[in-house]
Amino acid sequence: MMRVRQFCSALILAVVVQNVAIAPQTFSSELKEEVIEKKAYTLAELRNLIHDGEMAFRTGEYQEAIAICTKALAGFETHNHFEGMGTAHNCIGISHHSLGEFTKAVRQYEQAAVVTQPLDNPRQQAAIANNLGEAYRQLGEIENAITYYEQALSMMQSSQDLQVQPILINNLGFAHMELENYALAQDYYLQSLEISSAENYQYEMSYALKNLGEVAFRQGENQKAIAYFEESLQITREIDNRRVTALNLNSLGKAYETTGQSDQALTYYQEALGITTAMGDRHSTGRVLKNLGSFFQTQGDTELAIIFLKETINTYESIRGEIQGLETSLQESYLSSVESTYRDLADLLLTQNRILEAQRVLDLLKVQELSDYLYHVRGTEETEKGTGYRPPEETFLALNQEQTEQLIIASKRLADLEKISPSNLTEIQRQELISLRKQQNAERGKFRAFLESDEVQSVIGELKSNLSTNESLSFNLSQDAKLKEQLQTIKQSGRNAAIIYPLILGDRLEIVVVSADTPPLRHTVPISPAELNETILEARQALTTPPKSYAKSSNSNASLSKLHDWLIKPIESTLETANIETLIYAPDGALRYIPLAALFDADSDQWLIEKYDINNITALSLTDFDEVSALHNFDLLAGAFPSQGATLEFGTRQVPLDGLPYAVREVETLAETVPSSSVRLDEQFNGDIIYEMNSYDVVHLATHAEFVSGRPKDSYIAFGKGEFATLEDVRDWDLSNVALIVLSACETGVGDTLGNGIEVLGLGYQMQQQGADATLATLWSVSDRSTQLLMNRFYENLLDGGRTKTVALQESQRAMLTNDKFNHPYYWASFILIGNGL
Incomplete structure (x- = not known):
């Protein structure tokens, strides 16, 4: 998967709305952000609204742009003006896009594509295709992004409308830079710069210069990169493009950091953070925060590095929660792009012996990995809080926010004044503008002074002091209290x-x-x-692969x-x-x-x-360990795959399955072992069994099941007659009364290349989410005969009373060690208990 890079490409608006009457059609308006008050706008007024929305977007006022363009959308709908509707959808989409709200953005772009599809307006359709390309690129789907960019460019190359072409060419270069095709990327950027310079398209020039700087930076030409960034920055300041200004500042920070000019790097990072925070651009804010964390880690300021990396993780968590409405491949791309930051923070916390905080980050990482595999992981009340902060860290964040807010207020007021033509400024406004520019220059040098201030150093000193006195071992984060509570509950059950x-x-x-x-x-x-x-x-x-003869050592x-x-x-x-x-x-x-x-x-x-x-x-x-108790008298529902084989059909894919004669015997023996049991064999073992499960304490399925790395849709549990349920289908099961679900013949496929194994625990998580306390599953397909022996002993142990599920399994596995025929771990180690087995 490709990582989300620290540079920019361009979103574009299609703002030319013609007075074209189009036959009425019905389109969904479910995507509207709010109920708009009814008002009869003329088409001229609606064109002005779209213009205002575009201006709000360009100056980083994304929420205002959404409100304005949503109002315009309602007006265009009353006129059945689909070109205007497409433009409004696109405007709303790019604003959501810039806020990191990818689900809403993609839906708006797709709606724009639908309403404009019948029209003969290549500029508008190119804008929409471009913005879809941007969404795919930022989510790591680079090849799809290139397809959309090329589609957009082909729409425009036959027209005389030169202004859109440099943006599309620039974006193609950007996508190829993601793929590390630097020479090709540079060629595209130079083409974009040539066209935009010849026509004096400053907005487009700034993007091309910015990305030429990125190519140079990636190839180690730092001074050349800085020159490009500064030239682009000068343009973006003049045209008040706050989004690209922030991205330029962030890139300048990285370039100056690389050349060892740390004070200048820090200044640029802080200004970039102030702008992205003010705009509510979480995607860009996360990048700047991560750079600040890495900066302080390189400088040896570990405490500050941890604070900024925690802020980064919490920003990612907010975005992760929002993208769950996107299609699975996009979620997977985005999540894999930020995983390293979780590991980096956990790594740093562990080196400082801040173990409970590291464990907290590891939990968030596992939730993220599960979400990467299953795409609908809800997390818990605790994980939704993100990482916890120590009191000194909270103090620092409050101080830093106060300083950043002062910079933001001054920056926004300055932006308002700079929109006014110099000839139209009043004397008071002119003096205020001069004062704010002086203040801005002064603020740029204040961040290092702020970090070295007595207040901040006192906070850092307090943090170091607490850590040096082993406060890290007993720090009472909310998750620390939960952790101790869970462990005490387990101990009270009689197990350390x-x-x-x-x-x-x-x-x-x-x-x-x-x-x-x-x-x-x-x-x-x-x-x-x-x-x-x-x-x-x-x-x-x-x-x-058990050997024919086996010795323990x-x-x-x-x-x-x-x-x-x-x-x-x-x-x-x-x-x-x-x-x-x-x-x-x-x-x-x-x-x-x-x-x-x-x-x-x-x-x-x-x-x-x-x-x-x-x-x-x-x-x-x-995992909830609040209830820790052994099973005693329980009701068992058991089903077995038939002795005859079957074939499962997944679309065009066919999966032949052998019959499991020992599975039938296994279930029949269980029925004799467990007094209160019901069995489903042959014709009765079909998909309807899922609607019976919640009436039983224990559900035992002796059947084929496979859990495939990266493909939950291809992961299945088989029933008779070729019926099956995928891992995604399990989301609809009700297991709220089930204490244990057993899958005694499942497997996980591992080839020559290892995955991250999340499909193993993804099964357990899915069952837990549907209400089951625990799941007993196998990591590879095991001999039917040995499985029958182990399962019978397992249930005998449960019925004997006083044993937890984990103890019952342990004793069953240990018993297999005494069986000369089945003492190899192939026969007993495959069985793992996931969830609350206590």
Whole structure:
């Protein structure tokens, strides 16, 4: 996936509205932002409204532009004037776009395309196609963006309307720069600059110069880049284009930072932040905040770096919540583009031993990864708050906001005065303009002084003092209180539990451990991602291909032993000191493909399951441990895939499935084991079973199921007669009364290239969201006969009373170790419990 880059391309308006009468058609007006008061506008008045909306957009008054153009839209609809309607939709769209409200923007562009499709207006249609291209590009869909840009340019090349062409050419260059085709990108920018300079199109010139600077910067030509940025900045200030002014300032900050001129870099970043904040442009604000965080990290000002990266994450979280209405590929592109910032912040917090705050960020990362896979993750009340702030950080943010607001107020007033022609200024206005420009120049040099002020240094000193006195270990964020409450609830149930959060970073593995009675701890294991992934693949192969003859200490366990030494050995003494019996595991990345139970301790010649019972979770904030109780007398609904095979059809894709004779026996035996049980076999095991599930405590499905990396629509649970449910279909299930759902024959597909494993936990999350407390699933397809044995023992353990789900599973897996035929981990380690198994 392509990352969202730190430079700009151009949105354009189609503002030429002709007095054309068009036959009435019916179009949805559901996209209107508010109820507009009825007023009969003439077409001339509506054209003026659109002009005012465009001016509001160009000066960064996006909400005002939306209000004006929405009013114009209502007026054009009363006239059945579809060219005007298209222009209004486009105006509303680009304003939402600039606010980072991508769902609303795309819908407006699409509506504009619909209403203008019958018209012969290539300029307007090119504008709409261009803006759709912009939306796709900013969401990382570069190839789609290029298609729209080329479509728009082909519409205009046969016309004599030169003003739109440089923008479209510029945007094509921008897309190719995203793909790192720098020579081609530069050619496009020079073409754009040539046309716009010849016609003195200043707005278009500023974009071309800005992006020529980006090409130079990316190729290490910093002074050349700075010259381009400053030339573009001079134009954007003169024409009062605040959006591109802010982007120029941000780019200048990065360029000056790269050349070691930190004070100038900081000045430009601060001014850019003031402008983007005033405009409400969250997308650009996030970029500036991230640059500020990286700047302070490079400068060694860790406390400030953390504050600005937290602000970045919270900005991303607000955008993430808004884009959930977009199609899945766009959400995936955007989310993958910001993932590194979450890891960077967690990394930085861990290096400062701020463990609980890092765990909070890891939770947000896991929610984001789930959203990347499932596209509809709601999060919780806690995750919606974003990252937490320490009291000194809140003090700093308040001080910084006060300073930024002063800059914003002065900037907005100056922008208003600069709109007035010099010959029309009153003497008072002229003096005010001079005063504000002096103030602006003075403010640019104040940010460093602000950071070095006694107030700010006092805040930083307080933060460092608290951290040095181990305040980081007991800091009472709201999530800290929730964490302790959850762990105490588990302890009161009679099990000492520890939460284990590994984090895969570029040069190491960080392991976070939190328990009820010990302070949160972190352990660092130097390991490259390449070596870690290679070991995971080897371990996966060892687990899924049992040898004909098997010895517990065989060389095939070497990779599992390595993983044990990396993940468990560093925290072994901590677990022993706290008398930990239950591991609550929130794996990261490709570690999700390896069951923790199968890690092998070569020193003690033991599997990890012989020491601990294990409960997997997606993220602590998404798992409710408030109710911790064992199952006793429970009602069971069990269904089995038939002995005869079947074929599933996904559109043009066909998936042949073998019959599962042992699955039928498995369910029949369960019916004999569990007194209160109902079974669905053969013809009765069909899609209707989903409507029965919520009447039972436990639902057991002995059937084919596959969970595919990156493709929830291709992930399925099979029923008889070729019926199936995709992982997305599970969203409609009601499992609110279900304590446990078991899928005893499912698998996750892993090829030569590892994914991030989120499909493994995505299943558990989906079941939890529909109400089930926990899910028992398999990571690979297992022998029917061994599954039958393990499942029977598992249910016997549950019925015996007093055992939690995790303990019942642990004892079942340990029992398999005594079976000479099925003691290889292939037969027992595949089963993992996800959710509240306590």
